[in-house]
Amino acid sequence: MVSDPTPSCEFVADVLAGRTRAVARLMTRAEAGTDECRPAMAEIYRHTGRAHVVGITGVPGCGKSSLVTAVTQAIRAEGRTVGVVAVDPSSPFTGGAILGDRIRMGDLVGDPGVFIRSMASRGALGGLARATLDAVDLLDAAGFDIVLIETVGVGQDEVDIVRVADTTVVVSAPGLGDDIQAIKAGVLEIADLHVVSKADRPDANKTVTELKQMLMLGLRDAASWRVPVIATSAETGEGIAELLAAIDKHRTHLSTDGNLADRKRRSAEARTLKIAEDLVRRHYAARRDAATDALIDQVSNRKLDPHSAARQLLGTLNSEITS
């Protein structure tokens, strides 16, 4: 099949030339999740892999957004360009109260070397992961030197997103207490760098010590990367230069160890599987007809178990998904 140049495909050259207007337009289309922009995104993907993708994660209130702003300014001060994709949790109930954080980034507006996008999806989180990573691809292909992904570090979906990063920074605030630490347990092990934010607060040192002790317990083999714990203050600027240096050092470490290829492969695998799952869910939602309704009714009425129904459903959807 010869593919005609679609409007989306026309944007591809503009994205590759670094035109942010085209980046923004294709990002919006990709976020909508329609198939129409797939050929363009497939082409974009082939031009990715150059940017240093950095995930920054932590519980709400840990000071992630202020940190991302400070790091972005530090990168710009060195003349490098930065794309930021911020994943804001939002529920039908709370209406995404955390979006206000974005306002603090106001002083970066108007700088062509910075591109900031908030993803405020209210739909399936699988879709959110896909949209987020499409946005990262666009910024990567457009030539941004560093792409920061900011996510709330709770839940498997957020962990899946962050796992795609080359370098993962986990942010802790001082004095959040044991309850929060337990929630965060799932993301602690994915940290390449730890940041203790709000270093101006008196209890910051205690949190730094606790994290260092925790890292001692979970120490990986000596040859591998030694995870640093860096205290920062977005307020005073303390630790920001050190953090940026550590982020750069981690990328160099990955390249020289040959671990970068490993990590890129793991990330490709995780992402492909996530999309495969997402395709099943999307095609089910798009199809829903008498046949699929009857299948779910059978499960609901205890005539058929959900495992057998799931197999049948995959068979039914597969011809559409793979066509």
Added chain:
Amino acid sequence: MVSDPTPSCEFVADVLAGRTRAVARLMTRAEAGTDECRPAMAEIYRHTGRAHVVGITGVPGCGKSSLVTAVTQAIRAEGRTVGVVAVDPSSPFTGGAILGDRIRMGDLVGDPGVFIRSMASRGALGGLARATLDAVDLLDAAGFDIVLIETVGVGQDEVDIVRVADTTVVVSAPGLGDDIQAIKAGVLEIADLHVVSKADRPDANKTVTELKQMLMLGLRDAASWRVPVIATSAETGEGIAELLAAIDKHRTHLSTDGNLADRKRRSAEARTLKIAEDLVRRHYAARRDAATDALIDQVSNRKLDPHSAARQLLGTLNSEITS
């Protein structure tokens, strides 16, 4: 195909007769996730739908486990039977520190009218959801009057598990602060009942008021269920009888409104889709061969985009999944 009676299938009759030893054995096999026990679990499923399934969720440290123990004792005092499935988060890093909570349930050991199971899966969370719901099915089919599912209320996977419940109880502890509230936003809307635990603490009233105000903002149509906020203390026993009465009242409400059928159907749909996703991931992991490795390599090397790879992967796996 005539299916021979497998060892698993022999257990089915014992489970249906309420023999807890058979329940425990089949639960262990189902948790392993092998296909061998699928025919038995399919048969078990046909005998479910009688138990009142109650999800109890909240962040770590909110007092869920103590509450579950107190509610279990209250149900037993009325002569009804209770199954408990507790989902303990565990990571390779922390080694499931929260398992210790189970010890508090010690005084229920030896009572044949109570069955308690901790699911401490370290694998994929999709698999955890499946194993948890298989355990709920077994307890339901074995004739337990009420099945309590205790989960940590953060993350999409936990929400998915709780969504299968007829009645969902969200537990908040007093004074956990705004950060925690933001994390919990995702589960607040799924609450049929709110519990403020540790009612003996002076700041409990403030949390009750805050939750009531939040519910006013999100008020659903007047004809539907009015979500109560109940202050409890596992310590003093305050509010436990009231909570149990509200749980029973919610089930009656569902039955009389005809909403029970709706909810069972939504739950059947969510569960079938979750298993379909899980099948994709499991079959990928089981298959991994030169062909799938080459596919992931292409994605990793930017020769093929992950979306096209996901479609190809589904096509490759489908013949195995649906056979």
